[in-house]
Amino acid sequence: MTLTIENLRIAAAGAVLVRDVSLTLEPYRTVTILGETGSGKTLVAEAAMGTVAPELAVSGRIADGGEISDAADQGARRGAWGRRIAMLPQEPWVSLDPTMRSLAQVAEGHRFVRGLGPGPARRQARADLASLNLAAGDDRYPHQLSGGMAQRVAFASARAGGAPITLADEPTKGLDATMRDAVVALLRKAVEEGGSLLCITHDIAVAKALGGEIIVMLKGEIVERGDADTVLVAPSHPYTRRLVAAAPENWPTATATATASVPGDVVLEGTELAVSRNGRRLFSDLDLAVRAGEWIGVTGPSGCGKTTLGNVLLGLMPPASGRVRRRAGVASTRFQKLYQDPVATFSRHVSLRTALAETTARHRVSFDDVMTLLERLRVPVALLDRRPDQVSGGELQRVSLARVLVAKPIFLFADEPTSRLDPITQQETMDVMREVTRERGCGTLLVTHDRTMAERITERRITLGSDLA
Amino acid sequence: MGRLVAILGQRLVQAVTVAFVVSLLCFALAQLLPGDQALQIAQRRYGDDRVTTAAAEAVRAELGLERPLALQLIDWMGRTVSGDLGRSLVSGAPVWEEIRDQLGATLALAGAALGLALLLGPVFGALAGLRPGGLADRAGMAAAAAFRAVPNFVVGLLLMVGCTVLFGWLPVGDSRGWLSLLLPALTLGLGLAATSARIARDGVVAALRSPFFAFARMKGLSRAEAILRHVPRNAAVPLIAYLAVSFAFLIEGVVVVEEIFAWPGIGHALTHAIEGRDVPMIQGTALMLSLLLVLLNALTDLALLLVDPRRRA
Ligand SMILES: Nc1ncnc2c1ncn2[C@@H]1O[C@H](COP(=O)(O)OP(=O)(O)OP(=O)(O)O)[C@@H](O)[C@H]1O
Ligand SMILES: [Mg+2]
Numbered sequence: 001m002t003l004t005i006e007n008l009r010i011a012a013a014g015a016v017l018v019r020d021v022s023l024t025l026e027p028y029r030t031v032t033i034l035g036e037t038g039s040g041k042t043l044v045a046e047a048a049m050g051t052v053a054p055e056l057a058v059s060g061r062i063a064d065g066g067e068i069s070d071a072a073d074q075g076a077r078r079g080a081w082g083r084r085i086a087m088l089p090q091e092p093w094v095s096l097d098p099t100m101r102s103l104a105q106v107a108e109g110h111r112f113v114r115g116l117g118p119g120p121a122r123r124q125a126r127a128d129l130a131s132l133n134l135a136a137g138d139d140r141y142p143h144q145l146s147g148g149m150a151q152r153v154a155f156a157s158a159r160a161g162g163a164p165i166t167l168a169d170e171p172t173k174g175l176d177a178t179m180r181d182a183v184v185a186l187l188r189k190a191v192e193e194g195g196s197l198l199c200i201t202h203d204i205a206v207a208k209a210l211g212g213e214i215i216v217m218l219k220g221e222i223v224e225r226g227d228a229d230t231v232l233v234a235p236s237h238p239y240t241r242r243l244v245a246a247a248p249e250n251w252p253t254a255t256a257t258a259t260a261s262v263p264g265d266v267v268l269e270g271t272e273l274a275v276s277r278n279g280r281r282l283f284s285d286l287d288l289a290v291r292a293g294e295w296i297g298v299t300g301p302s303g304c305g306k307t308t309l310g311n312v313l314l315g316l317m318p319p320a321s322g323r324v325r326r327r328a329g330v331a332s333t334r335f336q337k338l339y340q341d342p343v344a345t346f347s348r349h350v351s352l353r354t355a356l357a358e359t360t361a362r363h364r365v366s367f368d369d370v371m372t373l374l375e376r377l378r379v380p381v382a383l384l385d386r387r388p389d390q391v392s393g394g395e396l397q398r399v400s401l402a403r404v405l406v407a408k409p410i411f412l413f414a415d416e417p418t419s420r421l422d423p424i425t426q427q428e429t430m431d432v433m434r435e436v437t438r439e440r441g442c443g444t445l446l447v448t449h450d451r452t453m454a455e456r457i458t459e460r461r462i463t464l465g466s467d468l469a
Numbered sequence: 470m471g472r473l474v475a476i477l478g479q480r481l482v483q484a485v486t487v488a489f490v491v492s493l494l495c496f497a498l499a500q501l502l503p504g505d506q507a508l509q510i511a512q513r514r515y516g517d518d519r520v521t522t523a524a525a526e527a528v529r530a531e532l533g534l535e536r537p538l539a540l541q542l543i544d545w546m547g548r549t550v551s552g553d554l555g556r557s558l559v560s561g562a563p564v565w566e567e568i569r570d571q572l573g574a575t576l577a578l579a580g581a582a583l584g585l586a587l588l589l590g591p592v593f594g595a596l597a598g599l600r601p602g603g604l605a606d607r608a609g610m611a612a613a614a615a616f617r618a619v620p621n622f623v624v625g626l627l628l629m630v631g632c633t634v635l636f637g638w639l640p641v642g643d644s645r646g647w648l649s650l651l652l653p654a655l656t657l658g659l660g661l662a663a664t665s666a667r668i669a670r671d672g673v674v675a676a677l678r679s680p681f682f683a684f685a686r687m688k689g690l691s692r693a694e695a696i697l698r699h700v701p702r703n704a705a706v707p708l709i710a711y712l713a714v715s716f717a718f719l720i721e722g723v724v725v726v727e728e729i730f731a732w733p734g735i736g737h738a739l740t741h742a743i744e745g746r747d748v749p750m751i752q753g754t755a756l757m758l759s760l761l762l763v764l765l766n767a768l769t770d771l772a773l774l775l776v777d778p779r780r781r782a
Contacts (some may be wrong), residue, residue, distance in 0.1 A: 049687070081686065081687050081688070081689045082687065082688045082689020082690070083622070083689055086687075086688075087687045089680065089684050089687075091680060094679075094680045094681065094684075095680045095684040096681055096684075097681045097685070097698075097699050097702075097703065098776060098777075098778070098779060099702040099703055099706070099776060099778060100698075100699070100702075101778075107690050108685070108688065108690065109689060112689065112690050112694050113688065113689035113690070139777070141778040143778070145780050147741065154684070157684075157685070157688055158687065158688060160688065161688060161689040163689075287564075287573070445736050
């Protein structure tokens with residue numbers, strides 16, 4: 001059973017977003033799409049599902065097994081959901097029903113999609129979860145699952161309907177190495193069992209581990225395609241060459257590039273901090289002084305309390321013990337936080353321009369300031385007239401970065417600020433962030449799961465989670 | 470399980486505290502009312518014209534009103550705690566006997582109002598929420614907004630006028646069985662129904678827009694299957710949480726509505742007790758109403774535990 005997309009073209013009012021994309025998904029095969037942020041990768045996956053936004057014009061042909069449909073006829077794809085195509089959710093944790101146990105969420109697919117009776121559906125679901133080493137998670141509700149467990153429950157429930165094809169859009173973003181490898185193992189397993197996989201990723205290591213065919217996209221077009229061993233080892237298109245070379249391990253180290261980074265006065269200081277969540281001590285005895293213009297990396301396994309540390313430092317939540325001192329006489333709006341999930345921080349109903357105008361008005365700065373920042377971050381100005389759901393993940397992430405920087409923070413807690421960017425854009429964005437924060441004497445805590453990146457661009461690092469072992 | 474015990478324990482502590490405070494306030498009230506307490510009690514018992522100083526002294530001695538205040542207070546609280554609410558100053562009958570029937574009437578009224586609210590609110594709310602921006606949504610939410618804006622007593626008066634004009638009888642008291650329950654229950658319940666409709670609607674809309682609903686569709690569930698399995702419980706959470714905070718208004722409404730419709734309940738009795746300065750009756754009725762509030766809150770706590778597993782942690 002193969003799925004073929006032919007001559008896919010997707011256009012907005014003024015621009016062509018995807019042009020002439022064709023690809024074939026076959027049993028036992030993986031296709032991985034790499035490419036620049038905003039190049040149309042997600043749109044290709046959405047076209048396969050039939051979920052492209054209605055304001056966009058789609059054309060092309062989709063042949064799914066014996067069924068051939070016009071890509072414009074998106075309703076025709078509904079019948080494939082869960083039965084022939086399983087779409088892995090972007091955020092597994094919020095994609096599970098908070099009021100339903102794991103087992104029921106998986107059994108649902110067996111029962112309503114494959115038509116098993118309630119008893120057999122539950123038995124099958126139990127077996128699915130056991131095969132993912134999740135037997136213990138059966139009776140748990142989503143809030144009782146760790147990030148990795150939620151990933152696996154979502155994986156099992158997406159595939160319970162028996163779909164041979166799996167679509168995964170950035171399934172590993174923001175995950176630490178252990179969890180990333182676990183997700184890759186899940187995806188490989190689906191392929192080894194005879195399924196086919198379309199995976200979109202910015203992580204070259206993930207693409208390598210998945211193998212199969214690589215498609216590289218740039219500005220809505222495929223610029224290079226071929227076998228993973230060839231494309232990733234000896235890329236032929238100049239863009240692919242830059243992309244592969246831009247992996248964080250190839251970045252110059254901070255000390256080498258730090259231009260005149262004399263750290264200034266302390267902007268924020270935490271002494272003997274201890275933090276608990278749900279009665280569990282996450283870390284204790286943390287002393288931390290952040291100086292103007294300085295970059296400090298915060299690393300540690302998922303769930304070790306990185307985000308919580310940020311909330312404590314910003315005074316959004318009290319520490320279990322210890323104290324936080326922020327520089328006196330500075331408005332609280334100049335201590336800023338960049339959220340991990342950019343989507344959650346934008347109102348769904350207003351254009352990005354309106355959202356940014358509200359921010360500049362609140363901070364009493366001119367709108368030109370934010371325009372300058374967007375330009376430095378290479379965000380096309382045309383995006384501003386769209387709503388947050390009408391731009392790509394990486395575009396929105398940079399808009400939210402500009403929104404935070406325009407407040408002229410003296411302290412910035414940046415939680416995975418480049419998790420949705422391709423390596424080239426990631427490096428450029430980090431450079432811009434560093435320049436801007438140094439110019440303005442902003443002390444920055446960079447939270448990242450990527451130790452290599454932290455080592456490259458921060459002067460010093462703290463690691464959380466040693467208390468957890 | 471631990472959570473359940475903790476919550477019930479909390480509510481029990483709340484009940485005791487409330488009872489203590491109400492009792493204390495009523496004692497203070499008895500002291501602060503102008504005039505000689507013993508004389509007034511005697512007047513109530515024997516009639517104004519036949520009261521002599523001797524009768525007043527007899528009452529004083531009988532009730533121990535000549536003892537120091539602190540002693541009287543201890544005595545008073547002790548009796549309240551042991552469930553002895555004393556006798557009505559007006560009728561002379563034990564307070565508990567007086568309010569037992571009234572309690573039944575109030576529970577019937579509050580129950581009917583809540584039942585109506587929970588029948589109308591979520592049904593209209595869900596209808597509106599399933600097609601946000603549709604006709605049902607706009608019409609229903611406009612009606613709900615109107616009902617929320619109008620105070621209880623205005624709704625009550627309108628219903629009374631309407632009823633008199635249409636059917637030629639005025640619903641007061643419990644003269645006509647369940648029919649006469651309907652109007653006060655509607656008066657009390659409509660505002661609550663309107664707000665619950667709004668909250669149910671928003672809950673349904675939020676669930677339909679949630680990533681877990683989208684994911685359920687992607688898993689292959691039809692829209693109807695996905696709605697049935699993932700919307701009701703998730704939309705119920707904010708609704709129950711709202712009910713929990715709205716009960717204080719419900720109890721307040723009981724007093725007003727019982728007065729308008731002369732419904733023979735606790736609220737009605739409270740108003741009369743206040744008018745007659747019948748302190749034991751004030752205490753008895755106020756206690757019942759506050760304990761009713763605590764009970765309703767405990768029930769919503771349990772309901773929330775039932776639908777929202779996040780609260781069980
Ligand atoms: N509804 C829409 N209206 C107009 N333009 C849109 C709409 N949705 C997406 N776009 C534009 O289409 C382009 C491709 O978007 P897409 O989400 O496919 O990018 P992507 O390759 O997945 O990027 P990322 O790596 O950042 O996720 C982007 O420039 C985006 O702004
Ligand atoms: Mg994307």
